[in-house]
Amino acid sequence: RKEVEQDPGPFNVPEGATVAFNCTYSNSASQSFFWYRQDCRKEPKLLMSVYSSGNEDGRFTAQLNRASQYISLLIRDSKLSDSATYLCVVNPSGSARQLTFGSGTQLTVLP
Amino acid sequence: EPEVTQTPSHQVTQMGQEVILRCVPISNHLYFYWYRQILGQKVEFLVSFYNNEISEKSEIFDDQFSVERPDGSNFTLKIRSTKLEDSAMYFCASSEGGDPYEQYFGPGTRLTVT
Numbered sequence: 001r002k003e004v005e006q007d008p009g010p011f012n013v014p015e016g017a018t019v020a021f022n023c024t025y026s027n028s029a030s031q032s033f034f035w036y037r038q039d040c041r042k043e044p045k046l047l048m049s050v051y052s053s054g055n056e057d058g059r060f061t062a063q064l065n066r067a068s069q070y071i072s073l074l075i076r077d078s079k080l081s082d083s084a085t086y087l088c089v090v091n092p093s094g095s096a097r098q099l100t101f102g103s104g105t106q107l108t109v110l111p
Numbered sequence: 112e113p114e115v116t117q118t119p120s121h122q123v124t125q126m127g128q129e130v131i132l133r134c135v136p137i138s139n140h141l142y143f144y145w146y147r148q149i150l151g152q153k154v155e156f157l158v159s160f161y162n163n164e165i166s167e168k169s170e171i172f173d174d175q176f177s178v179e180r181p182d183g184s185n186f187t188l189k190i191r192s193t194k195l196e197d198s199a200m201y202f203c204a205s206s207e208g209g210d211p212y213e214q215y216f217g218p219g220t221r222l223t224v225t
Contacts, residue, residue: 032212038154043216097212099154099214102153103152103153
């Protein structure tokens with residue numbers, strides 16, 4: 001089983017749509033969780049950390065289910081500028097600082 | 112807004128040559144990292160560095176690789192004898208420390224080994 005697994009997509013959605021991405025992770029001892037976005041041939045940019053209680057930042061909502069080892073990202077009212085690859089990222093254990101990346105889900109928002 | 116910077120943006124080298132990739136982390140950050148991304152593949156961890164020593168390294172980070180913080184601002188990755196398979200985008204990242212270890216990435220150096 002892959003350490004961090006994501007549906008690769010692509011997701012093609014119209015502007016204004018709501019889109020949800022899911023991710024599962026294999027290491028139950030994982031402590032920290034993040035969503036990054038990556039534009040083509042650019043660096044990963046931190047979108048948000050994901051907390052057990054769930055968290056929201058504007059149009060973006062992240063959820064964590066530790067029992068199911070599942071993370072989600074919801075984007076409401078999609079903008080053209082949201083087109084990117086969304087990376088699910090996990091810090092695999094509390095004592096280590098390395099990040100383990102999923103392969104990413106590609107999103108294209110269409111006019 | 113402070114950011115991680117990297118130089119050069121693109122490096123072309125011949126197989127067997129040594130390369131040094133340079134990074135300036137965010138100034139108040141304490142932890143530094145190198146990752147790489149082969150074209151079309153996922154981002155992979157190479158090494159983390161704290162308090163002037165390596166904290167962790169992956170299987171990829173073999174004896175051909177080394178890291179150094181030569182002064183108070185730069186953080187470098189050296190590849191001693193490059194191979195074709197070292198061709199990738201190399202990202203430097205830094206974090207303040209503390210939970211949840213949010214890491215901020217530089218724009219990357221694209222390394223092409225011919």
